[in-house]
Amino acid sequence: MRVLETQIFRGPNPYGYRPVIRLTLDLEELEEYPSDRIPGFTDRLIELIPSLQEHGCSYGEPGGFVLRLREGTWIGHIVEHIALELQCLAGTEVTYGKTRSVPDQPGLYFVIYSYREERVGREAGNLALRLVRSLLPAHLPSALQGDERASFDFVRERDDLISRAQDLVLGPTTASLVDEARKRGIPAIRLDDQSLVQLGYGKHQQRIRAAVTGQTSYIAVETASDKELTIRLLGDVGIPVPRHRRVRSAEDAAAAAEALDFPLVVKPLDVSHGRGVSLNLNTVEEVVRAFEVACEYSSDVLVETFLQGNDYRVLVINGEVVAVAERVPAHVIGDGKHTIAELIELVNRDPRRGFGHEKVLTKIKLNHQSDLLLERAGYTLATVLASGERFALAATANLSTGGTAIDRTTEIHYETREIARRAALIVGLDVAGIDVITPDISQPLREVGGGIVEVNAGPGFRMHLQPSEGTPRNVARFVIDMLFPPGQPTRIPILSITGTNGKTTTARMVAHILKMHGQRVGLTTTDGIYIDGELYLKGDLTGPWSARMVLKDPTIEAAVLETARGGILREGLGFERCDVGAVLNVSNDHLGLRGIHTVEQIAEIKGLVVEVVRDDGASVLNADDPLVAAMADRAEGRLIYFSMHGGESASDLVKNHIANGGTAVVLQAGVRGDMIAIYDAEQYIPLLWTHLIPATLEGKALHNVANALAATAIAYAHGVTIENIRQGLRTFNTSFYQAPGRLNIFDEHPFRVLVDYGHNPAAFAAMRELVERLRPSYPRVIGVVSSPGDRRNQDIAEAGGILGTMFDLLILKEDDDRRGRAPGEVIGILREAALAAGMPAAQIVDVPKELEAVRYAMNLAEPGELVIIFADNITGVWKEVIYHPRGATEGRIG
CATH class of the missing domain: 3.40.1190.10 (Mur-like, catalytic domain)
Known part of the structure; x- marks a missing residue:
């Protein structure tokens, strides 16, 4: 089994309007081995990829593909389904595929399958082929052999693909914006390997990188990145915020702890996703230890008072609150039987949890916060929690560390909504994630206590798009409304x-x-x-x-x-x-x-x-x-x-x-x-x-x-x-300078020269029609002609037949790139066809090199005659024409 060609279609193509990959697959000996003739093949395949049982295939219902496998289907069809499913497992949902035999070429198949991220699609196809080879009996030539078979670990390579996919695919925020744009007919072009995307075309385009837009202020982003500056600006206008100190040493951190009231929070000054953050610290020793953790991420560290309450993310877009989510830290609930480590493993088995952003939820990951919480509780990972006991494994509620989200959009109090909206405007962000700590989001923030602890530029949308509980919110639509107000063009014609x-x-x-x-x-x-x-x-x-x-x-x-x-x-x-x-x-x-x-x-x-x-x-x-x-x-x-x-x-x-x-x-x-x-x-x-x-x-x-x-x-x-x-x-005229190679005429010689790029029978026939209309004005018409070497012999011969009825003198040349033809081969075909069309041999001349053929024709041309040159090197031929000495003014450029 050999892959003869891998072709990537990135736009509408012969197989539909979606991007697809086409493998040209030569099954070789496997043409005689459909799946039902390979012992154990189907069972081993389904054991490795159980989700293939959901493929309906031609039966249109789950289990259809497995039925096809047991009835007997060809390897190309199997590769198609595996490549699709591997992409789905990697978080890029695709469903379209088909496999077709290549006409008149037994054993050759086009395996076509769709993709959303090109490199994930390529890798999925390669892994699908290796998996199929690994499941073949060792006596078949296409099977993996020896060391390759022994070293092939499908589960490891599948997980590697899933992990790499997270670095390649658009994250949930960017993907939601692209999907919302495309729903409205706004095209999207990915501009880099990260999340930079162009929405719209030409002068009407807008750019996004996740939730940062082309309209986002650089100053606002820099301000939001400086947590201390943000809190100070908000506090200056009366917005409730924690008291804080900015420190750069362990001694400064200890002094800040003495000056501020416990409990405290320590966090890096300009790091996101909860990295290096320690909460609810109650001793100077804990603050110093937390400072050392924060220093791993930033040389500047913030020590601030710990606000009591729940963690909420308020999303503000274009000056309006559009969604609110309560963020719950990663946690496990005891059952009186399993250890904390076992409970984490059980939670991570939830099919909704994955790596990075591939799934609705992220797998729980332990960090320094987990160690601190375990230490405070007197627990270890081997501790068995009592039935119903809830134990938090993270102090922060970030989804990236395994946290969950509950939609609270309809519950936020009007006063708290206004405070969050003002915070976004003060920092200057068009899209802002406002982190609010409060015991109750439905009550006025100033009355129940709490405050704003951070303002985030480029906030993630996943918690609003796919909350663990509550109503999903299509927040992407507000960004697209902002970038493309109603009635504003989104694309150029x-x-x-x-x-x-x-x-x-x-x-x-x-x-x-x-x-x-x-x-x-x-x-x-x-x-x-x-x-x-x-x-x-x-x-x-x-x-x-x-x-x-x-x-x-x-x-x-x-x-x-x-x-x-x-x-x-x-x-x-x-x-x-x-x-x-x-x-x-x-x-x-x-x-x-x-x-x-x-x-x-x-x-x-x-x-x-x-x-x-x-x-x-x-x-x-x-x-x-x-x-x-x-x-x-x-x-x-x-x-x-x-x-x-x-x-x-x-x-x-x-x-x-x-x-x-x-x-x-x-x-x-x-x-x-x-x-x-x-x-x-x-x-x-x-x-x-x-x-x-x-x-x-x-x-x-x-x-x-x-x-x-x-x-x-x-x-x-x-x-x-x-x-x-x-x-x-x-x-509009067809001068060389406005339309090079398209009926360009030069009249500065005693004879007329016409240069054209025509190179196929239809173009030659059109020129013959023009020559017939012009012929009364010219005593003789000379042609300088060739044909591209990658055309079929019969097409070159057809061109020669037309040329043989068109000119009084035919000068045959060759293109510089003969495209696989032997020297003189194209000239020979043209000559034979022209002779067969009735042109006398004396009126056919071979001058293989193009520029020499042009000079030859112009040296022969008499006053009042017409020279037609079908050029390959348009610019070189035109220069040869205008600089030819006969009739040209010295120094003139035409």
Whole structure:
């Protein structure tokens, strides 16, 4: 059994809208060994992971998966279920998975399972595989062998995974905020390995780190961290607080104990979660010992009077009290039989208790407080408590040391509520946890005694979200309300454009139109990332990583994303939903790569873009492409078609769509020329003559006419005004500096040079159509061409056949990266196909190196001729064109 590939999908992907991991698993000899043929396998597996009995699998009820195991199911399916369950045991609840055989490849399976934290998902998959191998009979090659089998301890590795997961997953506070945001359609992006999360996109984003927000004052956090300063500030305005002294030595601590009234509290000045805190100290010796414990955490220590009463946490958000919890220290209750140590073990067996924040409760852990309490009571861990006797194992009531919480939100007295609210405002925190000690939270604080002992920045929400007793409080909603008040935008518009050809030009057109519309645009393309028209990062950046880069930028007002097939297949989409999704066309490019062998499969992948359109968004589809038009059944939001055929020549699909009140952008033929027109319900809007759009070469470049139709539909769906769409199309041109490699024309030589990035049969066919329209103006057309080496032979041959009917002289070259092809191999296929198409051999020349081929063509070109270069190295070719000596002015850069 071998894992051939592990693929991580981080956004919407071919397997759904949730993040998933896909293992490509070769079962090898295990293809002949379903689970019922492996003696003892099922019983040993269920013994190690009893919770697998809860999996319903295809039966839809608990026990279904175990039934499948006993009936016989394949190892890939078993790995899927184990990987899911291990993640659940680690505190990251996931349920979705499926296992499918790879077509025409016996023994190969895609094992797909969801994850919430990528590294936990990866490790769960690896441990699932090792566990399965450990349960196989030793005579099978896939089984763990020798030392590896002897050293494999599943229980230890499972617990290690659970422990590591706590360092990787979002804590309960951050997770609750992310969940609440996503309920409202606000996207979330994790920015680091801790709890820094971006909520929203672009200029509307807000950031959180647990309960600390981007609006939290740094001064307020520093103030709250200094416990002595906090108490002093609160006391200065009359809020009841304990008397205190700040000390830095054991002698100072003893002196403070003499000056203050017993009992006392000793705690580090700036440490959270109750670490180093000692309560209810009654002698100078205890104070000195507690000082030494506190010094392990801070050089500055606070000695303060001990307030009698219960421990309450009052949560204040945006100046209002939203939840109150009574915190009960970790404790055990005697039964007259078990020792304290045994009672702790029994309590920790509670399935609600776990490590860190993985469960509702945390396992009880002993510390210096426990030692002090045992000593005072005259007990040891071997003591057997009387039946019903309650013994506290911690002086502080932190949940992180095993404490519990009881919701008291409705019981807090109005006066105490106001005191807590004022305390948060005085410290200056937008989110504050106010620690109140009082005998009775339902009575006025000043009357019953007690006071505020701490104000916490970034307070944990777990005690309010999942109290041990009482009503859970969704406190996260108050934070999200504060960060995103009603009516305030939470995300920037996302316009995603995909297709086989034309997506770069269309994306650039749309970005230019949006700039005319007054928006600061983030654009991702095959050429790079552009921010407000300026190149920000160069490269082929059409995948999910580049999309997320744009969406993280706090200056961006709209994102236009060229979305390529490769990125979807590699990692999924870089966004959860888009406002406008557009599919321009689908043709046979990149077939044979990443398991895609048919045009229909390409259409299935590209259609994902319109599946994730928001309900109030729009899907833009090419009505002239049957595979694209068929995506209407999958498309979300409002449906907008674009078509090269309008008026009487419009297809029934477009006519019916318009008749039913739909929106369509069409090419309307007329006596004066072709007009781009918009139909929207009962409106007919003539937009612009195509010959006035520079990118169409006076209307002759029909593929750019189609791109202009698509750009119009996308911009109109986004709400751009008609005049701004019109002005955007009028002022967009395909110069090298505005759209490198997209129909770039250089007219400074006696002949015309056209540079384009076309590299597949559909692109060559579109250029052939343009050449036919231009041919009357040129006595000869010279082509410099290659084809990418990772295309199938039949696709390269199809391209060669088109090229053989297109040029008067064909110069064949190779890309610098031959992508696994032998030298001259691609040229040979193109040559044979061009000859078969009827092109004379004398009109075909091989010049393998690209720049040499460009120079060769330009040296041959006569005045008035047209040279078309399908470039791979766009910038290098363009420089070669503009610096070519024939007809160029010395020093001119074009």
